[in-house]
Amino acid sequence: MKKWTPYLLVSPYILHFAVFVAFPVVFSVVLTFHSWNIISPMKYVGLANYEHLFKDRLFWQAVWNTVRFLIVHIPLQIGLALALAELLNRTVRGASFFRAAFFLPVIVSGVVVTILWQQLLSYNSGILNRLLTDLSLPRVAWLDDPNVAMYSIAVMATWKNVGLYTILFLVGLQSVPIQYYEAADLEGASSWQKFRHITLPMINPTIFTVVILSTIGGFSLFVEPYIMTGGGPMNTTLSAVMYIYRQAFQYYHMGYSATLGFCFALIILFVVIIQRRYVEQEV
Helix, strand or coil: CHHHHHHHHHHHHHHHHHHHHHHHHHHHHHHCCEECCCCCCCEECCCHHHHHHHHCHHHHHHHHHHHHHHHHHHHHHHHHHHHHHHHHCCCCCCHHHHHHHHHHHHHCCHHHHHHHHHHHCCCCCCHHHHHHHHCCCCCCCCCCCCCCHHHHHHHHHHHHHHHHHHHHHHHHHHCCCHHHHHHHHHCCCCHHHHHHHHHHHHCHHHHHHHHHHHHHHHHCCCHHHHHHCCCCCCCCCCCHHHHHHHHHHCCCCHHHHHHHHHHHHHHHHHHHHHHHHHHHHHC
16 A cells, blocks of 8 residues: 555646646647537548648737737846846835835736726827827827837836846845955946846846746737737737637637647747757856
8 A cells, every 4th residue: 555655645736737738738739630610520631720820921920929029028128127126136215115016016917907008008098198298299109000009018018027027136136145246346346347247147047037937928928919909900919829819719710729829839939949048158
């Protein structure tokens, strides 16, 4: 009986992994070779879904929209989070309050935050455009201009998530031995030199972690464009996850949706591998 005890102890995890991880993954891969609308029986179509994928311009536009979002979101989020962490790492009055205040948007529902920002960026009644008109400046179609909408969403997503990465950077900064800075002061190093040659190398693992988390989170973009713009205008804010969702639950193309998800997962994996190879070494 004793030899079976370890297996009994780990059996809940094994069962959970088999039901909620292994089976969905295997089923999704099998589904990529079938046509299925949930109601009718699955029909084997071979590589037809993959052939359709490479010809689907809207999917690749959605991928490019997501990349445009990441190009703005990741540098802005990392730079802002690191700057805030540097400020919070200093001994100032009320530091605990500011740490909690910066982290508060992270725990607020994403839907609530998105609706608030939708009102904030409204063309006719938004506070931001009211400030512009008070300054005798023209209004900006933050969510209606194809050239601006995705970048507006990127700024909103940065505001929503920056608190989490600020805390991560703050933990990394507080783990740097103070003796290094004291030695640098004795050598007459400037603040920039200490930051460049001590702080950045010492928090390199934290930077890499933040880059990976930001990338994966950015590729998962869905709630913001779904609520704020519905993918418009002219599909310029249609994210890849949102397009996959449409194929599955709006058009009931479950097989094709699984194919899109599988391809998109490979794209994310490729990007993360590239980041691990270069970002981790060069930062």
